[in-house]
Amino acid sequence: MKKTTIALALLLPVAFFTGQYFSGPAMQAPSLTADVSFSGGAAASANAKKSVIDHGAVGQVHQVKPGQLIMDAVKAAQPGDVIQVFPGDYVETVYIDKDNIRLSGVIIDGKRPRLYGEERLNDAILYSGNNILIENFLITKYKGNGIMGQAGNNFEIRHNIIEDTGVYGIFPQLGINGLVEHNVISGIEDAAIYVGMSDHIHVANNEVFDSVAGIEIENSRHAVVENNFVHNNTGGILAFVTPGLPIKDTVDVIIRNNWISNNNTANFGAPGSMVAGIPAGTGILIMAADEVIIEDNIIIGNKTAGIIITDHQNAPNTTLDPESDPTPDKVMILNNLMYNNGYDTIAEAKVLLATEFKQGQPDIIRVGNSNGSCINNPQQYITVGVSKWPACSFTNTDSVVNYLLEEPAAPRTVAADEKGKYVYLGVCTGCHAYTGRLIGPPVQVIQSLYMDEPQALADYILNPMKKRDDYPAMPKQDYLDAETRLAVAEYMLKVGN
Amino acid sequence: MMLYALLLATSLSAADGFNLSQSCPPSFELVAGNRCKLVSRYDMYDSLQNKGVGGTQTALPARRDGFSPQQIDLGRYLFFDPLLSGNHQQACASCHQPARGFADGKALSSGANGQLGNRSAPSLWNVGFLKKLFWDGRSDTLEQQALIPMLAEHEMANTPAKLLADLQANNHYPALFRQAFNTERIELSQVATALTAFQSSLVSLNSRYDHYAHGYHQALTEQEIKGMNVFRSFVARCAECHTPPLFTNQQIAVIGTPEPDGMPFDAGAGAKPGWEKLRGGFKVPTLRNIALTAPYMHSGRFATLEEATEFYSKGRGHAVPKGEDLLLHWHIWEPKLTAEEVQQITAFLGSLTDESLLPQTPKRLPSGLALPTEITTNSQTSGATE
Secondary structure, three states, rough: OOOOEEEEHHHHHHHHHHOOOOOOOOOOEEEEEEEOOOOOOOOOOOOOOOOOOOOOOOOOOOEOOOOOOHHHHHOOOOOEEEEEOOOOOOOOOEOOOOOOOOEEEEEOOOEEEEEOOOOOOOOOEEEOOEEEEOOOOOEEOOOOEEEEEEEOOOEEEEEEEOOOOOOOEEEEEOOEEEEEOOOOEEEOOOEEEEEEEEEEEEEEEEEEEEOOOOEOOOOOOOEEOOOOOOOOOOEEEEEOOOOOOOOOEEEEEEEEEEEEEEOOOOOOOOOOOHHOOOOOEEEEEEEOOEEEEOOOOEEEOOOOOEEEEEOOOOOOOOOOOOOOOOOOOOOOEOOEEEEEEOOOOOHHHHHHHOOOOOOOOEEEEEOOOOOEEEEEEEEHOEEEEEOOOOOOOOOOOOOOOOOOOOOOOOOOOOHHHHHHHHHHHHHHOOOOOOOOOOOOOOOHHHHHHOOOOOHHHHHHHHHOOOOEEEEOOOEEEOOHEEEHHHHHHHHHHHHHO | HHHHHHHHHHHHHOOOOOOOOOOOOEEEEEEEOEEEEEHHHHHHHHHHHHHOOOOOOOOOOOOOOOOOHHHHHHHHHHHHHHHHOOOOOOHHHHEHHHHHHOEEEOOOOOOOOEEEEOOOOOOOOOOOOOOOOOOOOEEEOHHHHHHHHHHHHOOOOOOOHHHHHHHHOOOHHHHHHHHHHHOOOOOOHHHHHHHHHHHHHOOOOOHHHHHHOOEEEEEHHHHHHHHHHHHHOOOHHHHOOOOHHHOOOOOOOEOOOOOOOOOOOOOHHOOOOOOHHHHHHEEEEOOHHHOOOEEEEEOOEEEOHHHHHHHHOEEEEEEEOOOOOOOOOOOOOOOOOOHHHHHHHHHHHHHHOOOOOOOOOOOOOOOOOOOOOHHHHHOOOOOOOO
């Protein structure tokens, strides 16, 4: 794919506008102006950051104030709308099964809206729609996840603070093209940021701490994890293949320029969870993932090791899945600053060191098989299991700005005629055969009655009246929208068998 | 007038002998080559890596279709015909009854000779989408699967030779196989193909949940929506394995449900040498039409959906027998669901019921045998005529 360029400087105006407020009447929301980039300096004009979401025109703005429910605004919202949530407490689960919604906290005098789960509610925000943006919230005391996505593409989750909230802080799953940036997340009993079964993901500029895992990239492809501050977790950054999931591999992950320090917190993961097996003091853990590049991270003070690379056979709690490859292949370790790791390492690591006649505190431990892996300047690290790895054929990933899609993932375009066909076959034919009696009258008869009047037929199916003594009454098809009703009527009147 | 003429024509052609349908079943489009292709509103969407798992608006996984109308219709007759069992007492439909969600309402199914099996008959709704068959996932294709219960001693207890001889000697089947396969000699593989073709037509994708998923949010009650949100929450985590749109991710999971009293521990997928890590593992079943297919789990241990749901809230491994060291699935934990949340989940599961494409039960069978009584006593009145 063609690489886009991000100028980090451009992120500043974004942060400025989203946090902006006016000096006029209290509780005023920021105006929704288009993002404007800094035009001075020496940046080349091609250095433009692409948006993950193609927002299009801004629709209606719904304002939610304390005492109101965010969910009422979500129910009222149409694709393209913006929901602005003012500072205050909101005790609810917000679910968004719609496309193109921007759920935007309004920050005033440093106060942001707080989603508060009272240690009683399950998840704070669930979404399944495409093009969802969630920003500027404080989320705390939920039992499940802070923000959870199921199959939404083109998501942006940013500028949120998530504290002491259940299992995952931010968990996009089964989506394509997503950005998780500038979030501060702590006190999570699994991963603070967990990217599961997703492709083309960018996780950048987050702070994650006091959690079992900081950032986990699991069964996902084409992800960049960069510029994050990952500290005081049990394990810092993980790239995993978890067996037993429908997506089978993790491929093409860049972990670079992160600050990964003092991840020595005792493991408080749920028994049996994959992360419950992580030894406290692990900076980066690669399990069975392929084509992972580790570059220019500062990895310090992680007591077991700076980097552990393992296959499934040597990892606890992994099930058998003949369809997933248990081996971490093509791991590429470039230059990193590693210091004071492995000072209180596990017994297994000491045994492995002894087999290589080495002593000291391991920066890098590799157990199990790994094919095609490489390491640059290994002499700078104390290592186990990588002494036979050759040097990599490159020294940096500067050519990769990110792995986001050049254009947002487009929904499958379905022509009206095609929509009509899907509904005709998917719904109507359950009761109407072309010829002959099924539940309702044959399509041929309906065609002879409505001929050139598809709109009349579309109107009828919205509100059917019993017309024939010899047939049961037809149920309303009011769950189809007007466009779909007309499309199916047109299709039904012309279908030939 | 035209209508009556059409009806008359249809009933006359079927009056004597058996003719296989020349039309595809509902929801299937007849395409070039006399093949029936499934069409669904989910075809409007995509899915990550085409795996058919995701959220509300996610495409379905690859499916078995492309059979001819005649093969599907022949499969329908075979499916209901006790001629396929060794003693001519039991049909496929005996354990997969249309009126019971294509299961049999029993904890453990019994065979043609009355022998009790060790597992619960699974529903066949949407079975054409599955990549693994049987509770332990040991078959990869419906064709392979179809013959196994037919020839198993404790199930239909037939032999290939007897089955083929019975079919070949029948008054109608040779002609029907000729219509479906253009063959003079009936072969076992054709029986398997026809049964596969029919089962691929058992599609349920038009429930009230589906109306919600396609964008009509009024389709579900407040209670059901609450249930959906608990279902997909990361506390209950149901949707992590029972993933939309089929409500299964098609993986093997070790969850540690108890066996019925007196039944030995069932190793499931882990019985295969080298697969010990999957001891006690079973295929994640679809939850579509789940309200129709009590009792639940591989051995039918739970009589109601509430009981089945509560199982997950009673603690990781609480029902694992002493001495069994199972590698329980990581999503089995202690969600501590409230009684209210269990009710909400159950209500939501009820919204997954859709039998709009229930096939017609034949009124007469080509073999001349009577339909097994378990089918006739349970069959619901269908508006269809033959």
